[in-house]
Amino acid sequence: MNVRMAVFYSVIALASFGLIYTLVTDPASLLRRIAIYAAIIGVIYLLYRLWSSRKPGRQDQQAFKKAVRQSKKRYGNPVSASKLKSPGKQPSKKAIPLKRSSVSRIDGPKLTVIEGKKGKKKKKISL
Numbered sequence: 001m002n003v004r005m006a007v008f009y010s011v012i013a014l015a016s017f018g019l020i021y022t023l024v025t026d027p028a029s030l031l032r033r034i035a036i037y038a039a040i041i042g043v044i045y046l047l048y049r050l051w052s053s054r055k056p057g058r059q060d061q062q063a064f065k066k067a068v069r070q071s072k073k074r075y076g077n078p079v080s081a082s083k084l085k086s087p088g089k090q091p092s093k094k095a096i097p098l099k100r101s102s103v104s105r106i107d108g109p110k111l112t113v114i115e116g117k118k119g120k121k122k123k124k125i126s127l
Helices: 004-027 026-052 056-075 102-106
Strands: none
Touching: 004 026
C-alpha cells in the first residue's frame, strides 16, 4: 500500500465518520447544509447555461439549422438509394466489379504552367 492510497483512505474514513456523527447528533443541520450546497451548485449551473447560450457561434448554428429546415420543407427530403433497395439478399462485393472510366485514366488532370521570372534577381540593398 503506497502512501497516497493510505492518505486517501484515511481522508475518506474521517469524512464518513464526520457525516455519520453529524447525522446522529444534528440531522437538521446536515439537511440544511445539503440544501445550501445544492442551491449553490444550481446557481453556478444556471450561470453557466446563461453564459454558454450567449456564445456568438450559437446564433449562426441556429440560423443554419433554420435554413436547413426551410430547404427540406421547400424541396422535400430526397429518398436515398439505400431506402430504395429491397430488404432482400444483398449481393456480395466480389460479384460487382468496380468500373473505372478509361477516359479519366488516359487524360490526366488539367494543369496549366504559369511562366515566372526566375531568371531575374532583385538587387538587395544591405545596410
